Amino acid sequence: MPYPSARTIAILLSMQEPLTPDSTKQEGVAVRPPSRWRSTFDAFSIPNYRWFFAALCGNFAAMNIQMFIRGWLVYEITGSYEKLGWMTAAGGLVGLVAAPLGGVIADRVKQKKFVLQISGIANALITLTIAVLISLGKLEFIHLLGSSILQGIVMNAMMPARQAFTKDIVGLDKLTNAIALSTSGMNTARLLLPGLAGGLVAALGGGNGNIEPAQWVYFLMSGLYLWAVIILTMISVEDKPSHELPTGSVLNELRLGFSYVLNTPIIYMLLGCNFLMVFFSLTYFMLLPGFAKDVLLAGPDRLGLLISISGIGSLLGSLYIASYGNKGRARVLLYGALLMGISLFFFALSTHYWLSVALLTVVGFGQSARMSLSNVLIQSYVDDEFRGRVMSIYMLEMAFLSVSIYPISLLADYYGPQLAVGISAVGLVGLILVLFMVPAYRDLD
Incomplete structure (x- = not known):
């Protein structure tokens, strides 16, 4: 197959035709465009998407609880930033x-x-097993490391299908809206669940070496995953026709997928830039359990609250993107990432808890815009037959990132988390300023 494909070339050519004032008129009569905010929940008009969103909320709730509880358990058991890095790297390696x-x-x-x-x-x-180990008093770091590896396999094997399934449900026209709404669901879970989980652990006496209350959090997570499985049965989407399924060997299909990316400049550029943005922007989250305890002097309840309140910015950011049109999306992505980098730099300098909460709220707004739009841009320009494999490379970047972040955890162990987060923030701001000077990226719709 020649690369880039005819569809990709057509999309690129269509970008050269700017909208004119006449494009909003029909036979001399002005057509009033729909309200931006009225279209925010457009994808919910599709019944299948409503069920999909409900299932995603179960997954998002469990994932956001785990973002708090696993990191808290590791640091409570080991007191090591390096071990936090191990947890992230282990899931990334698989x-x-x-x-x-x-x-x-x-x-x-x-x-x-x-x-x-x-x-x-x-x-x-997996989560049920961890809950049982805690209840028996036998949980060790190696068990958490093993669960990270197993869930890394499950997550990376599942995510390409989930990303591609969104397009199957809503189509390309509503894809920006659907992905942003899904992100808003994740951010709502982030807003509510870590704080509640942290409060539950603290109320039951968790902290200072006592990890027993965490078992109830893991039992809850197991139930949420099963909820999502049940809700997915309500979705009815036509099977992919047999003649459209790849028939080559797995290794050949992998080779074709990587070849497609390398020979399609726009996809190659989007994936490469996304990897660098994620590398510089997510360091802080991996270090947050230790940062909160050592720099902000915060216990499990305040760590959960820190993650939850910062989710307000993420929720607002995702709702803004849900209401945004299909023009100038790369610029909005860059502005969001720049806002995040600047706020993250000041977060690294802060030792005041509530100032840090406010700064992370702004970080969340920028991060949400970046996450939603990077996904949408890639899915908007990829050809359908390669969608799953391209989204797997998108996930592969996250795996590389999980491994490459490990040296940052060592830096935090030797020089403190503030320096590690500050260096990452400076790197992110520098990258975004460079991309603003690259029209091929900056001007993408």
Whole structure:
């Protein structure tokens, strides 16, 4: 197959035709465009998307609780930033294998829903096992490391199918809105659940070496994963026709996917820039459990509250993107990432808890815009037959990132988390300023 494809070239050519005032008129009569905010929840007009969103909320709730509880458990047991880095790196290492295979699976299966259900059952079993180990008083760091590896396999194998399934449900026209609404669901969970989980752990006496209350949090997470599995049964999407399924070997399909990315400049550029942005922007979250305890002098309840309140900015950012049109999306992405980098720099300098909460709220707004639009831009320019494999490479970047962040955890151990987060923030701001000077990226719609 020649690259870039005819569809990609057509999209690029269409970008050269700017909108004119006449484009909003029909036969001399001005057509009033719909209100931006009225279109914020457009994807909810699709019944299948409503069920999909409900299932995602179960997953998002469990994931956001885990963002708090796993990091808290590791630091409570070990007191080591390096061990926090191990946790992230372990999931990333297995993702280097699982993510590409997940992309091939997403392109080869007739019904992506089944991939999501199988992964949900696997996650429920993993979290249930950790809950039982805590209740028996036998939980050790190695168990948490093992769960990170297993969930890294499940997550990376499932995510390409989930990303591609969104397009199957809503189509390209509503894809920006659907992805932003899904992100808003994740951010709502982030707003509510970590704080509640942290408050529960603290109320039951958790902290200072006592990890027993965490078992109830893990039992809850297991139930949330099963909820998502059940809700997915309500979605009815036509199977992918057999003649559209790839018939080559898995290795050949992988090779074709990587070849497509390398020979399609716009996809190659989007994936490469996204990797650098994520590398510089997510360091703080990996270090947050230790940062909160050592710099902000915060216990489990305040750590959960810190994550939750910062989710207000993320929720507002995702709702803004949900109401945004299909023009100038790369510029909005860059402005969001720049806002995040500047706020993250001042967060690194702060030792005051409530100032740090306010700064992380702004960080969340910028991060949400970046996450939603980077996903949308890639899905808008990729060809359907390669969608699953390209999204797996998108996930593969996250796996590389999880491994590459490990040296940052060592830097935090030797010189403190403030320096590590500050250096990352400076790197992010520098990258965004460079991309503002690259029209091929800056002017993408």
